[in-house]
Amino acid sequence: MKRIVALLFLLSGNLYGNGIAETRVVNVYSHRNYDSDRALYAQFTKLTGIQVNLVEADADKLIERMKAEGIHGPADILITTDVARLERAREAGLLKNIRSTVLENAIPSHLRHPQGAWFGLTKRARVIVYHKTLTTPESLQSYESLALPAFQGKVLMRSSANAYNQSLVASFVAHNGPDKTLVYLKSLVANFARAPQGGDTDNIKAVALGVGTVTWSNTYYLGKLLGSTNPEEVKLAQTVGLIFPDQEGTGTHVNISGAGVSASSSHEKEALAFLEFLVSDEAQRSFALANFEYPVKSGVEMAPVLKAWGTFKEDGLNLAALGTHNAQALRLMNEAGWK
Amino acid sequence: MKRLGWKLFLGAFALIWLLPLGSLLFKAMGSPGASWAHLESTVLWDYIGNSLILVLGTLLVSGFLGALAAWVTVRYNFPGKKVFVFFQLLPLTVPAFLGAASWRYFLEYTGPLGTFFRSLGFPWFLSPPSGLLMGIILLGIALYPYVFLTLRPVFSHLNPHLLDTARMGGWSRKRIFFLLVLPLVRPALIGGLSLVAMESLNEYGLPSLLGFSTFTTGIFQTWFGLGDLGTALQLAMVLLGVWVVFFILERWGRGQKQFSTGASERLGDKPVKAPRFLTWGIWTLGTLPMVVGFFVPLGQMVHWLFYLRDASFYQLGSHVFTTLGILVIAGGVGIVITILAVFGRLLLRPVWSGPLRYLIPLGYALPGAILALAVMSLGGTWLIGTWGGLALALVMRFAGVGLPVLQSSARQLGKNTLDAAVTMGKSPFSALRKVLLPPWAPALLASICLMAVDILKELPMTMVLRPFNFQTLATRTFELIQNEIPMDSAPSGILLVFLAITFAWLGQTLLERRSRGA
Numbered sequence: 001m002k003r004i005v006a007l008l009f010l011l012s013g014n015l016y017g018n019g020i021a022e023t024r025v026v027n028v029y030s031h032r033n034y035d036s037d038r039a040l041y042a043q044f045t046k047l048t049g050i051q052v053n054l055v056e057a058d059a060d061k062l063i064e065r066m067k068a069e070g071i072h073g074p075a076d077i078l079i080t081t082d083v084a085r086l087e088r089a090r091e092a093g094l095l096k097n098i099r100s101t102v103l104e105n106a107i108p109s110h111l112r113h114p115q116g117a118w119f120g121l122t123k124r125a126r127v128i129v130y131h132k133t134l135t136t137p138e139s140l141q142s143y144e145s146l147a148l149p150a151f152q153g154k155v156l157m158r159s160s161a162n163a164y165n166q167s168l169v170a171s172f173v174a175h176n177g178p179d180k181t182l183v184y185l186k187s188l189v190a191n192f193a194r195a196p197q198g199g200d201t202d203n204i205k206a207v208a209l210g211v212g213t214v215t216w217s218n219t220y221y222l223g224k225l226l227g228s229t230n231p232e233e234v235k236l237a238q239t240v241g242l243i244f245p246d247q248e249g250t251g252t253h254v255n256i257s258g259a260g261v262s263a264s265s266s267h268e269k270e271a272l273a274f275l276e277f278l279v280s281d282e283a284q285r286s287f288a289l290a291n292f293e294y295p296v297k298s299g300v301e302m303a304p305v306l307k308a309w310g311t312f313k314e315d316g317l318n319l320a321a322l323g324t325h326n327a328q329a330l331r332l333m334n335e336a337g338w339k
Numbered sequence: 340m341k342r343l344g345w346k347l348f349l350g351a352f353a354l355i356w357l358l359p360l361g362s363l364l365f366k367a368m369g370s371p372g373a374s375w376a377h378l379e380s381t382v383l384w385d386y387i388g389n390s391l392i393l394v395l396g397t398l399l400v401s402g403f404l405g406a407l408a409a410w411v412t413v414r415y416n417f418p419g420k421k422v423f424v425f426f427q428l429l430p431l432t433v434p435a436f437l438g439a440a441s442w443r444y445f446l447e448y449t450g451p452l453g454t455f456f457r458s459l460g461f462p463w464f465l466s467p468p469s470g471l472l473m474g475i476i477l478l479g480i481a482l483y484p485y486v487f488l489t490l491r492p493v494f495s496h497l498n499p500h501l502l503d504t505a506r507m508g509g510w511s512r513k514r515i516f517f518l519l520v521l522p523l524v525r526p527a528l529i530g531g532l533s534l535v536a537m538e539s540l541n542e543y544g545l546p547s548l549l550g551f552s553t554f555t556t557g558i559f560q561t562w563f564g565l566g567d568l569g570t571a572l573q574l575a576m577v578l579l580g581v582w583v584v585f586f587i588l589e590r591w592g593r594g595q596k597q598f599s600t601g602a603s604e605r606l607g608d609k610p611v612k613a614p615r616f617l618t619w620g621i622w623t624l625g626t627l628p629m630v631v632g633f634f635v636p637l638g639q640m641v642h643w644l645f646y647l648r649d650a651s652f653y654q655l656g657s658h659v660f661t662t663l664g665i666l667v668i669a670g671g672v673g674i675v676i677t678i679l680a681v682f683g684r685l686l687l688r689p690v691w692s693g694p695l696r697y698l699i700p701l702g703y704a705l706p707g708a709i710l711a712l713a714v715m716s717l718g719g720t721w722l723i724g725t726w727g728g729l730a731l732a733l734v735m736r737f738a739g740v741g742l743p744v745l746q747s748s749a750r751q752l753g754k755n756t757l758d759a760a761v762t763m764g765k766s767p768f769s770a771l772r773k774v775l776l777p778p779w780a781p782a783l784l785a786s787i788c789l790m791a792v793d794i795l796k797e798l799p800m801t802m803v804l805r806p807f808n809f810q811t812l813a814t815r816t817f818e819l820i821q822n823e824i825p826m827d828s829a830p831s832g833i834l835l836v837f838l839a840i841t842f843a844w845l846g847q848t849l850l851e852r853r854s855r856g857a
Contacts, residue, residue, distance in 0.1 A: 035653050053807035055807055056802070058563070064715060069720050069724075161563070163564075197469045198467065201823040202823075206466070224824065228646075232449040326566065331565065334377070339552055
């Protein structure tokens with residue numbers, strides 16, 4: 001027993017990452033946890049010989065871990081699934097500014113931090129999903145439509161604890177100010193068909209079943225449902241449609257999954273190579289094909305379902321604003337009674 | 340000073356609890372708590388109300404089912420009793436988030452039931468379960484084995500003559516159970532119920548899946564959503580404070596009373612043959628929670644297997660290896676600490692042995708992620724992201740689950756034996772090793788098995804404290820459910836449940852042997 005314990009303690013030291021001097025490594029803290037990503041990292045290792053070490057957890061927890069580990073912390077890269085967390089990490093001094101022409105050429109400027117503290121890797125559009133026969137797309141051209149009296153008892157939502165919902169509401173705050181947003185949220189909550197619950201997929205299914213007629217969802221959840229291995233789910237997914245809201249106005253809300261280089265990074269060269277690989281055509285294609293996210297790089301091949309949904313006007317809001325307004329968004333959601 | 344080494348040793352281990360919790364308290368007190376006014380005017384009372392209802396409801400369900408199952412299996416003999424006893428543990432082997440998720444998928448339109456009924460031409464109206472009441476039922480059933488496990492050995496040790504006397508005095512069965520038996524087993528009952536209460540209060544995954552907020556979901560809402568970790572920590576300290584007060588009150592209420600009945604005969608040795616109607620009743624009532632808490636979740640996972648994609652077996656072998664590896668380390672550290680806590684009580688005065696013993700249960704009093712923060716607040720890469728650091732955190736959380744088992748063993752064979760051995764010239768260490776440990780061994784192993792079941796299911800601490808490239812069956816299952824591709828979670832989920840069953844079965848067998856032997 002003692003011998004096993006001793007052995008494992010030793011092992012734990014070596015697995016650490018800084019361990020063997022000869023191997024080049026990049027240590028990644030990530031909120032993303034998809035198998036397709038891991039396959040991509042393996043591809044990176046094959047191409048460059050740089051080993052990718054991975055810890056996956058909620059971004060806020062990873063941020064606290066980075067704070068606790070301090071300047072000798074092993075993390076080289078932080079990946080999150082929304083921009084607010086990247087901003088939080090930056091404000092806490094956990095990210096360092098990076099210059100890279102590869103990254104700057106591949107990623108449009110509104111999808112990266114002006115000084116290079118973080119970079120968008122994929123785009124996630126939060127759209128309206130509606131029941132094709134129970135309602136018409138004409139009545140649903142804006143996020144604001146969901147708060148109209150016509151949709152009383154028809155709106156399905158997941159909890160206000162969800163970061164994607166907070167981010168969308170943060171964009172309302174940025175565009176319209178807190179007072180107008182609160183009025184809107186109160187009408188929206190009054191339209192809820194049931195207490196907020198489940199995930200995006202749950203609510204899409206509930207729309208398909210007529211529990212309500214509309215919900216918000218990130219596009220990739222609908223993409224995954226349409227590609228489900230369960231034919232019953234595919235049938236359900238086919239009864240709903242998708243609308244990119246506010247095409248006449250500010251544009252559809254887009255958040256990013258993005259990454260920054262840790263301030264404590266001791267493998268900066270490897271970290272940069274890793275980020276540059278993630279905006280390569282190959283990696284961008286994998287994000288789009290395997291996970292139905294939108295690539296940040298233009299001209300990359302997309303999954304057929306994304307192509308079928310067509311192009312859309314994105315909200316041009318500076319993404320950092322979503323981070324700034326995130327807390328206020330949740331306060332307003334609390335005040336409006338969005339559980 | 341006499342036995343200085345032991346005192347230092349015990350003190351050092353008490354620091355495992357004291358330092359992180361103290362540092363967390365310090366951090367919480369240093370925060371301005373900027374969100375209190377907002378929370379108080381909007382959601383705080385909702386959090387508190389829901390948490391109270393959830394805890395009380397869960398206690399009611401768990402207490403009722405656990406006490407009843409323990410009582411009938413001690414008091415009566417009935418066909419299939421061995422199987423019945425084993426079945427009572429099964430709900431414990433399914434992590435709460437997995438149970439809730441599988442129930443949601445089981446009852447939804449595209450789930451197995453809905454698909455089946457529609458294929459026969461019937462419509463399907465049920466929607467996925469949600470809400471507080473569902474939460475109470477699912478959690479109550481998932482947690483009642485704790486009550487069952489703590490009460491059964493105690494019931495079994497009751498003096499049968501007490502019951503005979505009461506019966507001759509004309510007391511009804513119900514009256515005997517509620518007015519005589521339950522008060523006699525109060526410490527064990529409270530021990531089991533406080534585990535249930537802490538676990539239901541700290542549960543995060545299940546409420547967010549079923550769509551209601553609790554004090555714990557509120558802590559995370561404040562941390563993640565409002566970005567106000569300071570206020571979140573203060574909320575967590577309130578939770579910790581509630582438990583500290585509870586433990587003090589409980590201890591004070593119990594006083595120095597010993598509930599050992601000291602009889603040579605035991606109730607568990609002489610079960611009565613159950614009348615036919617009772618056998619039916621026992622099986623009916625006992626099967627229901629097993630179906631809800633185990634067979635439906637397992638069935639749903641098996642159903643998911645049919646919709647697996649290719650990627651689903653991704654590195655499954657290494658996940659099993661990692662899971663078992665951390666179990667061995669955490670179990671090893673856990674056993675040393677459990678032995679010390681129990682042995683310390685025999686060897687030293689309470690002022691020296693007390694701190695460790697009273698601090699251990701506090702590891703269960705906070706949500707896992709907050710406890711992880713506490714461990715991280717000790718700082719340093721020597722701890723965070725190492726196998727040892729994670730094992731230490733797991734022990735800090737779960738040692739309280741295993742401790743009571745060994746404690747009750749030490750009550751039967753402890754102080755007097757130790758004194759005799761020491762008088763005969765043995766050192767305390769050699770007395771522990773040669774005289775006490777051999778008869779304690781089954782209880783020790785049983786307490787490790789109980790801890791193992793919990794460690795297997797643990798998520799929040801493992802996720803944030805883990806080393807690089809470290810994936811357990813639980814974290815793997817959780818990530819796939821979280822990514823809303825539950826079918827891919829089936830292989831790891833089923834493996835996890837079967838590992839948990841193995842440990843639960845082993846623990847139960849050892850406990851049974853202990854309560855029959857010695």
